[in-house]
Amino acid sequence: MIKGLLGIIDKMRIEVFPTKDYVEPPQQTIFVQLNPEKYTMKHNVVFCEGQAMGTTGSDLKFNKIEGEEVTFDFLFDSSGVVAPGKIKSGKGTPTFEDLKGDVVNALQPAIVDPFGEAATVEKEVEAFKNLLMGYNGDTHQTAFLRLLWGGYSLSCRLKSMDIEYTLFRKDGRPVRAKVKCLFKGTVDYKVMVARENKSSPDLTHQRVVEMNDKLPLMAESIYQSNGYYIDVAKNNKLLTFRKLNTGDSLQFQPIK
Template sequence: MIEGALGIIDKMRIEVYPNDDYNESEAISTIFVQVNPDKYTLNHEVQFCEGQAMGASSQNLKFNRIGGEEVSFDFLFDSSGVIPPAKIESGKVEKLPLLDSLVDVLKPAISNPFEEADTVEEELKQFKDLLLGYNGETHETRYLHLLWGGFEMKCRLVSMQVEYSVFRRDGRPIRAKATCKFKGTQSYKEMQAEQNQQSPDVTHMKIVNQQDRFTLMAEQTYSQNKYYIDVAKANGLLSFRKLETGQKLMFPPIK
């Protein structure tokens, strides 16, 4: 309530992590942007395999997969002194200290006309190094967590395009816009939790109950009754008519 009365705005933040565990204790940095974006573009993609019979005039689209979400933001960098600078904090930080926010709000938007403005080059380099930082141990770039209002995405940076627009007398930039495209990502554990575990395209491990029949178990797994011999071979079964209660059986994916 105090922050709202003082006109303090919640800034979009980017949390930077070394891996897809997104362990808060391992967070490298939190970036609070200089100016909240005025728009963003969110893209969803469904990918198909295109098949077309010889002589046909149209295609038969077969579902392949749903691609990850993509989002694009424009980030402003300005070192003229007209607007407060961006903030980069170590570790995971959900909100800037109230005192820092007050300083930003109350700071006069007047710069000394006789003083040369700083260049945005160093600030941009730090921003780029955090988002694109390469980990020599994992051979991976950074994992990111975008948070702004109700928007949230775990992602990685796909591309960054920088446009410079205002310059000092020596030609060095004091204003730039970085257009960044991010692609959503999930850890293997999250994918396992969300995927349909009944799918015949993944391996299943099942424990035999007292009333279970082998052929019926195979039919329930694959929605067909023709794979039970292959499953018997995969499990090294000489006979599938006599199963032991508590026995573990592997039902491999359909190839």
Template sequence: MALDFGKLEKLHIVAYRKPDYSLTSIAAPPFFALINPETYTYKYKIEFCDTQAPGTSGVNLKFNKMPPQEFNFDFLFDSTGVIQSIFPLALPVTEQLDIFRHSILQYQGDIHRPYYLKIHWGTLLFKGVLTAMDIEFKLFSPDGSPIRAIARCSFKGSIEENLRLALENRMSPDITHQRIMKKSDRLPLMVKDIYDDQRHYIDVARFNNLDSFRRIADGTEIKLPPVQ
């Protein structure tokens, strides 16, 4: 089957009622962009505690947290007739904006918050919530009605709590890990990868009732317990 590399894919947003982004929690049909954005921006931040004692010349920055990533892009709305509309009827720009706001911005009484959102476009897949939207009206009809507008949208990433805990803990030395030995594996290196210190390999070998840490059969399950 030949791939159609020339097919135009439109950026679209899907709204969800639940933070697990499950198919059963989809709230409405996808909202498609009229025109794909020329650019979009990701912003990542890491926050450190930089409290410095009086009389000192420097400080060892200590990790505090990683705020959610931020994502920004612009949506175009148009009723000039120059651009083919994404709506089945030729709706005024104000009505297009009302539909957009209801889809992604408006407070939803059944879930007591706005929807969770998933943004798709090509390789882009962003999960989060809308945090701000600035609307700039660009063109007007003779009677003063807006016929073109740009909605500048800002989003922040949102992750389900169970998934966040799993991602944060998957390499933590404070939980039990399981590994399957392969021919290329070495127990001291495996231990260092988990604990950031290979000195515990003797304890790990003893915990797993191994006769030798050098000769471990391929396929052996190794448990790496929490550091005490």
């Protein structure tokens, strides 16, 4: 509430992780200099297109749903008009000193020395780029990221970065830059499988026999029909479908 009264805005932050687990606290957290004015989200469904010779239409068959893509524009300004962004270790939980600095910046007007030389923005942009897309020689990967802003959260990786310099000193060194970043959502394989819970009968399933399991009931739960358990017994070379050995692994072939 105090922050709201003083006009202090919660800054968008980017958490940087070395691995895809997202379990440990982030190595570093980037607090952007200015919150983006907008962002663009893209969701893409991929189809396999089949078109018979001599026809005018395509038979679209579902292939996959690609991970979410989101584009943000980040502004960097070293002229002194805007308070700089921050890069902090770990989750970067604000301290009392951080809050005090934000209060001072909120209460006092921006004062720029008209005779002084503005600092360049190159160092801040380079540090930002290295954190988001720098190659880690230990993991042989670029960073795993988590975008956090208000209620928006996305585990992702940087796909592309465009840097546009728009304001310069007399010597040609830039003091303002707009960095357009395209992030692509990423999900750990185990988490993805748990979320999707694929149980379609046109996929191959593998089940381990547990105590009191019955083949007709197992087949019915997968195929939604009680007419396939004989085929399953044949495919798994079972002598009888009436008795299953606990611990055996059975394959349930897809329905063609």
